[in-house]
Amino acid sequence: MDNRDKQLLLGAEAVAQAALDAGISGVYAYPGTPSTEITEYIHQSPQAKEAGVRSTWSANEKTAYEAALGMSYAGKRSMVCMKHVGLNVAADAFMNSAITGVHGGLVVVAADDPSMHSSQNEQDSRVYGKFAMIPVMEPSNQQEAYDMVRSAFDLSEEMQLPVLLRIPTRLSHSRSVIRRSEMRPQNPLNPVTDKMGWVLLPAIARKNYQRLIDKQPQLVALSDASVFNTERPGEGDKAVIAFGIAYNYVMEVITTYRLNIPVLKISQYPLPEKKVRQFAERYDLILIAEEGYPVYEEWLKGYFGNDKFRGRLDGALPRTGELSPNALAKALGVETATPRDIPEIVAGRPPMLCDGCGHRDLFEAINRALEIYPHRHVFGDIGCYTLGALPPYNTISTCVDMGAAITMAKGAADAGMRPAVAVIGDSTFTHSGITGLLDAVNDGSPVTFIISDNSTTAMTGGQDSAGTGKYVDICKGIGVNEAHIRTIIPLKKNLEQNIAVLREEFDYEGVSVVISQRECVQTGVKHKKKKAQQQD
Amino acid sequence: MQKNIIISGVGGQGILTMAAIIDLAAMNLGLHVKQAEVHGMSQRGGAVESHLRISSEEIYSDLIPQGKADVILSLEPMEALRYLPFLSPEGVIITAKEPYKNIPNYPDETELLKTIEKTTAHVLVEAALLARQAGSPKTYNIVMLGAAAPYLDIAPTELEQAITHYFFPKGEAVVNMNLQAFRLGLSNNPN
Numbered sequence: 164m165d166n167r168d169k170q171l172l173l174g175a176e177a178v179a180q181a182a183l184d185a186g187i188s189g190v191y192a193y194p195g196t197p198s199t200e201i202t203e204y205i206h207q208s209p210q211a212k213e214a215g216v217r218s219t220w221s222a223n224e225k226t227a228y229e230a231a232l233g234m235s236y237a238g239k240r241s242m243v244c245m246k247h248v249g250l251n252v253a254a255d256a257f258m259n260s261a262i263t264g265v266h267g268g269l270v271v272v273a274a275d276d277p278s279m280h281s282s283q284n285e286q287d288s289r290v291y292g293k294f295a296m297i298p299v300m301e302p303s304n305q306q307e308a309y310d311m312v313r314s315a316f317d318l319s320e321e322m323q324l325p326v327l328l329r330i331p332t333r334l335s336h337s338r339s340v341i342r343r344s345e346m347r348p349q350n351p352l353n354p355v356t357d358k359m360g361w362v363l364l365p366a367i368a369r370k371n372y373q374r375l376i377d378k379q380p381q382l383v384a385l386s387d388a389s390v391f392n393t394e395r396p397g398e399g400d401k402a403v404i405a406f407g408i409a410y411n412y413v414m415e416v417i418t419t420y421r422l423n424i425p426v427l428k429i430s431q432y433p434l435p436e437k438k439v440r441q442f443a444e445r446y447d448l449i450l451i452a453e454e455g456y457p458v459y460e461e462w463l464k465g466y467f468g469n470d471k472f473r474g475r476l477d478g479a480l481p482r483t484g485e486l487s488p489n490a491l492a493k494a495l496g497v498e499t500a501t502p503r504d505i506p507e508i509v510a511g512r513p514p515m516l517c518d519g520c521g522h523r524d525l526f527e528a529i530n531r532a533l534e535i536y537p538h539r540h541v542f543g544d545i546g547c548y549t550l551g552a553l554p555p556y557n558t559i560s561t562c563v564d565m566g567a568a569i570t571m572a573k574g575a576a577d578a579g580m581r582p583a584v585a586v587i588g589d590s591t592f593t594h595s596g597i598t599g600l601l602d603a604v605n606d607g608s609p610v611t612f613i614i615s616d617n618s619t620t621a622m623t624g625g626q627d628s629a630g631t632g633k634y635v636d637i638c639k640g641i642g643v644n645e646a647h648i649r650t651i652i653p654l655k656k657n658l659e660q661n662i663a664v665l666r667e668e669f670d671y672e673g674v675s676v677v678i679s680q681r682e683c684v685q686t687g688v689k690h691k692k693k694k695a696q697q698q699d
Numbered sequence: 700m701q702k703n704i705i706i707s708g709v710g711g712q713g714i715l716t717m718a719a720i721i722d723l724a725a726m727n728l729g730l731h732v733k734q735a736e737v738h739g740m741s742q743r744g745g746a747v748e749s750h751l752r753i754s755s756e757e758i759y760s761d762l763i764p765q766g767k768a769d770v771i772l773s774l775e776p777m778e779a780l781r782y783l784p785f786l787s788p789e790g791v792i793i794t795a796k797e798p799y800k801n802i803p804n805y806p807d808e809t810e811l812l813k814t815i816e817k818t819t820a821h822v823l824v825e826a827a828l829l830a831r832q833a834g835s836p837k838t839y840n841i842v843m844l845g846a847a848a849p850y851l852d853i854a855p856t857e858l859e860q861a862i863t864h865y866f867f868p869k870g871e872a873v874v875n876m877n878l879q880a881f882r883l884g885l886s887n888n889p890n
Contacts, residue, residue, distance in 0.1 A: 171722050171732060196738055280737070304759075337735040337750075337761035338718075340726055408761075415760035488764035502765040502784035506814050508806045509780045512709065514745035515801070547743065624738070 172341045174305045174334040175200035178244075178272060181312035183210050186347045188239035188267075189217040191227035193594060194623035195246030196281040197335040198274035202244055203626070214349065220620075222629045223565070223594040224249035228256040228271070235269040235325075236361065238353030240316055244272040247288050252565065252595070254291070257325070261295040262371045263361045264323040267350050268316035272328045274335050277455050278485035281332075283545075283562065285483070287455035292327040292432060296375055298382055299327045299432040300391065301407035305339035307430065311391065313344065318385065322378060331454050333485065334408050379433065386435035394442065397425035402446040403495070404429060404439070406459065409452035412491040419488075420497050434459060447471060450479060450494055454486050515550060521681035522548045524653035524661075525615055526556040529584070531658070532665035536582060542575070544568035544596075546588035547622045548615050559586065566595025569612055573603045576610045582669035583609065589616040593630035597637060600674070604642040609672045611665070615653075617683035625686040638676045647675035654681065700730075701754040702852050703763040705782045708774030709799045710737075710747045713840035716865070717772070718749045720844060724853050724861035725753040735761045744801055746778055753853075772847045774826070774840060775799045776811050783818065792819055793847045795826035795839065822846055829883040838880035845884020855885055 172180060179201045182190065192202040205211045206218045221227035224245040231243035243253070250257060250273045257271065273288035292299030300315050302308035308330060315326040355361060360371065386392060402425040405413045410428045417424060427442045429435065443449060443463070451460040451474035460474040473479040479494045480486065492499050516523050525548075533539045543549055543559030544567060552559035561571060568585035569592075576583035587596050592614050603610055614634055620626040630637060638648045649668060651661045661679075668675040682690075704721070706714050718734050725732045735750040750763045768786050773779035773794040786792070792815055798808050815821050824846045830839040841862065848855045862881055866874045 169726070171726050173736070200738070333735060333761050336738050337733055338722060339733050339758075340731065411759040411761065415764065418759065419764070487762055488760045492764070499764075500766050500788075503786060503818075505783055506780050506818070508810060508814050509777055510802060510804045510806055512744075512746040512778075512802055514710070514743040517743065550743065622743075 169340050169342055171338050172305065173200055173336060173338050174302075174308050174330055175274070175336070176204045177305045177309040177339075177341050178312055178328065178330065179204035179208070180341070180343065181309040182242045182270070183208060183214070183216065184343060184346045185313045185316045186240055186349045187216060187242050187316075188349045189231065189234050190242045190244065191221050191231045192244040193221050193223050193227055193249060194620050194626045195249050195274070196623055197276060197332040198244045198246045198249070198272060199623045199626070200335070201272060203624070210346075220626050220629065224253040225256055228253035228260070231269060232256060232260050232263075232265070235265040235267040236355050238267045238355075239350045240268040242270045242272060244274070246282065247273050247275040247286050248282060248284065248564070249273070250288055250291055257291065258295050259363060260325050261297050261375060262363055262368055264371065264374075265319060265325050266323070266355045267353075268319040269325040270312060270315045270319060270328055271325050272330065274330050274332070275455060276332050278332070283564070285455065287458055288327065288329045289432065289458050290456065292329070293458070295327075296379060297324045297327060298322065298385070299329060301329045301430050301432070302334065303408050303410040303428065303430055305334065305337065306341055307391065308334060309341050309343070311430070314391075322382065322385075324375075324378070329407070331408055331485070383433050383436050386431045386433055387437045389431040389435065391430035392435045392438055393428050394438070395426040395428065397423045399424065400447040401450075402426065402442065402448070403450045403452055404442065404459075405452040406430070407454055409454045409486055409491075412486050412488050413452055413495075415488045416492045416495055416497060420492070422495065422497070424495065434462070439463070448473065450474060452480065452486065452491060452494070513553065515553070516547060517684050519684045520547070521617055521653045521679065521683070522551060522615055523556075524655060524658070524681075525586070525613070525679045526551045526558040528651075528653065528658055528661040528665060529558050529586070529613070530556060532662045532669065533584075535666070536669065538580075540575070540580065540584070542568040542572040542583075542585040544585070544587040544591045546591055548586060548588055551586070565591055566599055569596045569599035570602065572610045572612065573599065573606070573608045576608045577606075581609065582611055584611050584613065584669065586613045586615055588621070589614055589618065589630060589634065590620040590628040592634070593628065597641065600638070600643070600676075601641050603674045607673055609674075611668045611671075611675050611677060613677045613679055616678055616680045617686075619683045619686045621683045621685065625683065625689065634678050643674050643676050647671055647673065648678070649675070650678045650680055652681055653679045700852050701752070701756065702770070703768045704751040704753075704770045704772055704851065705748055705763060705768045705785055706751060706772045707746070707748040707778040707782050709778065709801065710744050712774045712799065714747060714749050714774065717840050717844050718751050720858065720861045720865050721751060721753070721851065721853070723864060724857045727861065728853065728857060730755060731758045733758045733761050746781055748778075748782055770847060770850050772843060774843055776808070776815060777806065779815060780811075780818070786819060790819060791821060791850055793822040793843070793850065794824065795843055796823050797827045824884065824887055826884070829887060830880060833880035833883055834876040838877055841877045841880040842884035845881040846887055848881070848885050855881075
């Protein structure tokens with residue numbers, strides 16, 4: 164085997180490399196596990212630099228999506244990447260981009276996180292694809308992810324629709340050897356000529372919506388002809404329809420135990436109607452293996468429940484969580500040896516805040532400051548500091564969605580809670596907290612917003628944060644009284660002073676912002692190293 | 700051939716470096732490689748593992764099935780035991796002896812090592828000591844890679860080439876120190 168044209172890449176990196184080779188002009192994204200490495204790869208790629216592919220981080224998924232759509236309007240290819248819940252943030256733009264359609268190829272990458280390794284839920288992005296009525300591609304392995312990105316751009320330009328690429332954590336964060344195809348140039352600047360087609364006034368939107376509906380039979384036909392939807396022959400009256408990465412687990416079991424079960428692999432949607440119908444008619448019992456929600460199991464079973472289809476809904480496979488070779492072995496009737504138990508002596512080792520992390524000193528100050536008040540509720544948000552909900556601090560009471568700390572604290576203040584306290588990270592604040600702050604200012608709500616500013620997007624590995632150095636100005640600009648924009652440095656030596664500042668602001672009957680400012684210890688080490696290297 | 704290896708430890712101990720070196724050596728031999736990693740929240744001082752599979756045939760699952768790992772290669776004794784459901788009946792645990800204590804309820808060390816000894820075939824390594832002998836505590840993970848080398852079905856010379864390639868950007872001194880660490884780990888092996 165010749166290795167010269169091969170690279171060992173994470174699934175996420177394979178998607179990134181494929182997009183570069185397919186001739187994108189830009190990638191837009193907000194960091195989020197397990198999607199972050201796509202944009203990071205492009206950001207660090209000499210090939211991207213040479214080709215002038217733009218790749219800096221966006222403030223959130225919605226701004227990222229709209230910018231990608233704008234690049235497509237201008238005729239160039241663009242990619243927008245996010246974690247599954249990020250698509251909720253971008254959903255308005257996403258749904259309506261199916262109505263406008265696209266010009267230059269637009270590929271939307273949603274990285275789903277079944278089993279919630281690093282997320283609040285395990286929503287299945289394929290549902291969004293169906294909702295928007297656009298093509299969805301779901302690779303089963305890293306090479307297919309690479310190949311599919313090129314096909315997705317072609318399909319997007321052919322059908323003038325965005326194409327959703329769905330990858331799960333396990334594919335995104337697993338390395339494999341990738342064989343690349345040829346690089347192709349970017350599209351020239353070539354803006355849309357039918358400008359009215361992009362103005363979604365009701366009269367135009369109705370026309371566009373009909374056009375989207377009219378495209379559906381062609382999308383189904385393309386799925387039926389897709390090289391990614393294939394059948395593996397076998398014998399017997401039992402069969403499997405395996406979607407995306409579930410195909411790997413099925414094949415692992417089939418090859419290990421030398422089974423001869425027919426498999427229909429589906430990696431391009433809408434469902435290939437002809438293929439599925441012909442396959443389903445031939446067998447009496449069909450296991451539906453899907454990573455994520457039982458989306459197509461429900462569909463194939465139908466409202467009245469066709470028992471021939473088995474899967475997550477009837478317990479043949481677990482209802483929740485990531486699939487595994489063992490889950491598939493069981494569903495396919497293979498007896499596997501009982502695995503060894505984890506000895507009782509093994510203690511849990513949950514993730515925790517780093518030694519020397521500024522959030523630690525902040526939580527200590529908040530806990531101490533709240534001692535004199537009747538309750539200890541602190542609205543939290545999404546980032547490393549969510550770990551402040553766990554011992555030893557037990558400071559944080561909520562974690563729902565990006566920016567919710569601000570607006571939930573406001574709602575609780577409206578209900579009469581005093582003090583109403585929120586902790587939000589710097590990057591989360593610029594992602595979705597600023598608009599909530601404006602609501603609070605307009606209402607004069609008695610709330611204390613603590614921005615824990617570590618000058619980075621820490622949890623995803625230290626990406627640049629959109630508002631670094633601008634927080635005081637942002638808060639002033641929104642109308643927070645300058646006397647109630649306070650900055651503290653969360654260090655042990657400042658503890659008593661910080662407690663005093665927090666209490667002063669808790670007692671203030673209006674909007675106050677406390678900026679707790681200290682660099683992330685992880686990025687601090689990186690910066691020091693870089694500086695030392697530059698001096699060498 | 701097929702080898703299923705679980706590399707385990709605590710976030711920040713250098714698991715991904717070990718995995719990258721084995722990956723590189725396997726790829727250079729023209730083998731198929733799959734290596735699942737943990738990114739994101741769990742990396743913050745929590746238990747982390749990598750599922751590494753190398754094979755002369757196509758590999759399907761990114762995850763090693765339970766009961767199918769040939770080796771658990773651990774940078775820490777308690778983390779070696781956490782992945783026991785994945786170890787095959789003939790499997791071997793290769794672990795550093797030094798505990799990584801960042802939790803208040805870390806178990807008794809002697810009991811821990813006893814549990815490993817009575818559980819399965821094992822190689823216990825004084826990794827911190829050997830790393831210091833090699834020239835830096837940082838080479839701890841490469842010492843462990845050396846200790847695991849006889850169980851990976853990859854010739855030590857191939858792994859040494861991969862180490863050289865991996866550390867090349869950091870200069871000759873770093874390369875040599877890591878080669879030394881690898882050899883100390885390798886010669887520590889009782890077999």
